[in-house]
């Protein structure tokens with residue numbers, strides 16, 4: 629049985645909500661993302677051990693990043709339970725906050741947060757056409773504690789069928805690129821900007837990218853990589869909020885919330901233009917050097 633709240637209860641709820649919004653605004657929040665009801669998680673508080681702050685002197689180039697410990701609890705999303713009160717704030721509110729200074733999550737916390745987010749992604753129907761035509765969503769795969777993430781564009785036909793990113797022809801080339809960096813696929817995490825296959829592998833539409841942005845941003849918040857390698861223009865322009873082509877973005881490091889970002893050509897493009905592979909190899913060497921990975925001698 630449901631009972632209607634009286635006018636006093638509604639007034640109280642309005643006052644509490646207004647105070648909460650004013651407080652968020654004072655702390656710098658400009659915008660709150662409204663998630664579809666089915667996608668709104670509740671929030672679980674997880675205590676984090678407090679340790680003294682790390683030495684503030686800058687780490688040498690290429691050295692592993694120190695992840696500071698903070699007293700604040702980490703907020704992990706859980707799927708909404710029927711009848712539960714959803715958290716007003718589920719998506720990251722201030723995307724500009726450096727991830728490098730966020731509290732570090734343990735491996736188990738990451739696995740659990742990724743599993744919650746994966747379920748949320750699987751339920752998403754924000755892009756009606758993509759949700760209608762997909763076989764399944766493609767969340768991403770790999771090491772939950774990666775130093776490096778590869779960000780691609782969107783699943784293709786093979787990925788849509790298998791539910792894994794980069795498993796088709798472009799994936800075979802990406803595997804070779806990863807191996808050339810003396811890494812294994814299991815060392816890194818691979819994800820895409822879109823979690824659904826655009827029909828006919830067309831370029832994602834701006835609305836689709838906007839709808840899906842929160843998912844890869846939240847994945848990166850959980851994964852906390854030191855490095856991101858953007859594969860192709862859609863990944864690079866979306867992550868860096870740039871309109872510049874890959875040719876202008878590659879060859880140097882960019883910043884995404886304190887994470888060092890490398891841009892290179894998409895493996896699908898390299899399959900069509902193999903003469904560009906040497907540029908990608910240059911980009912990978914730059915990345916390896918920054919990661920402290922020895923370059924092959926030959």
Ligand code: URA
Pocket residue numbers: 780781782783784787792793794795796798799820896
């Ligand atoms: N191309 C992408 O950008 N991502 C994939 O997962 C596969 C192909």
